[in-house]
Amino acid sequence: MTALLAAESVSAGYGDSRAVADLSFEVAPGEVLALVGANGAGKSTLLRVLAGAHRPSVGRVLLRGEDVTHVRDFERNRLGVCLVPEGRRLFPSLTVRENLEVGAGSRRDGRWTVDTVVDALPMLGDLLGRNASQLSGGQQQAVAIGRGLMSNPEVLLLDEVSLGLAPIVIDELYASLATVRGGGLGIVLVEQDLERTVAVADRLVCMLEGHAVLAGTPGELSRQAITDAYFGHEVASW
Numbered sequence: 001m002t003a004l005l006a007a008e009s010v011s012a013g014y015g016d017s018r019a020v021a022d023l024s025f026e027v028a029p030g031e032v033l034a035l036v037g038a039n040g041a042g043k044s045t046l047l048r049v050l051a052g053a054h055r056p057s058v059g060r061v062l063l064r065g066e067d068v069t070h071v072r073d074f075e076r077n078r079l080g081v082c083l084v085p086e087g088r089r090l091f092p093s094l095t096v097r098e099n100l101e102v103g104a105g106s107r108r109d110g111r112w113t114v115d116t117v118v119d120a121l122p123m124l125g126d127l128l129g130r131n132a133s134q135l136s137g138g139q140q141q142a143v144a145i146g147r148g149l150m151s152n153p154e155v156l157l158l159d160e161v162s163l164g165l166a167p168i169v170i171d172e173l174y175a176s177l178a179t180v181r182g183g184g185l186g187i188v189l190v191e192q193d194l195e196r197t198v199a200v201a202d203r204l205v206c207m208l209e210g211h212a213v214l215a216g217t218p219g220e221l222s223r224q225a226i227t228d229a230y231f232g233h234e235v236a237s238w
């Protein structure tokens with residue numbers, strides 16, 4: 001079966017420095033693939049390559065079998081790939097509703113509207129008329145995810161959605177993700193919290209200095225193996 005999204009031998013970097021090295025993987029419809037790795041491992045760069053925001057130096061990105069390597073980010077968004085970047089990047093002077101509606105710009109058909117986004121992310125229900133500048137970090141993150149959903153993506157790329165948030169807010173966001181992933185949406189997730197990643201992911205790819213050093217399902221990989229991969233040779237308990 002053709003994968004929803006595939007990276008084929010992708011390398012990418014900045015000038016002479018290589019951030020992603022010869023990475024390959026596939027994401028099936030409805031699957032959550034987690035990219036795990038320490039700071040600087042290349043996870044955000046890889047997400048940007050998948051989104052069309054960073055050109056790989058080598059390799060290909062395929063969407064439903066079509067080569068989209070040279071398709072730019074805005075066009076790739078129209079084709080169904082949506083990046084929710086680290087740092088949220090909302091429009092502070094717009095209301096929550098307006099920020100969500102900005103996400104619908106590409107006008108793909110699908111189930112996501114302001115109403116269905118609020119169903120999936122209930123914390124937004126009372127906030128639609130509020131300016132984004134007046135939101136807590138968790139509320140902003142929920143808007144950023146909701147804005148991504150409004151483009152009716154087939155692939156959602158989530159970069160550190162829980163960064164800086166209180167555990168209770170992260171719990172709420174992850175509970176929402178469980179409802180979001182139905183309907184064949186593929187998710188590529190970058191998350192610092194290994195425990196949470198293992199709980200939510202169908203498959204893990206552990207990155208070290210740009211390379212994929214370990215891959216498999218949470219059932220196949222021991223915590224020790226994931227931790228060793230995360231830190232290189234160093235062993236830590238978690």
Ligand SMILES: Nc1ncnc2c1ncn2[C@@H]1O[C@H](COP(=O)(O)OP(=O)(O)OP(=O)(O)O)[C@@H](O)[C@H]1O
Nearest residue numbers: 014017018019037038039040041042043044045046
């Ligand atoms: N704009 C940039 N210019 C130059 N080098 C960069 C740039 N962005 C990232 N890098 C470098 O590329 C490598 C991979 O960075 P990247 O942000 O992809 O890693 P990451 O795994 O997402 O890290 P983090 O968890 O800290 O966000 C790092 O060595 C980083 O310093």
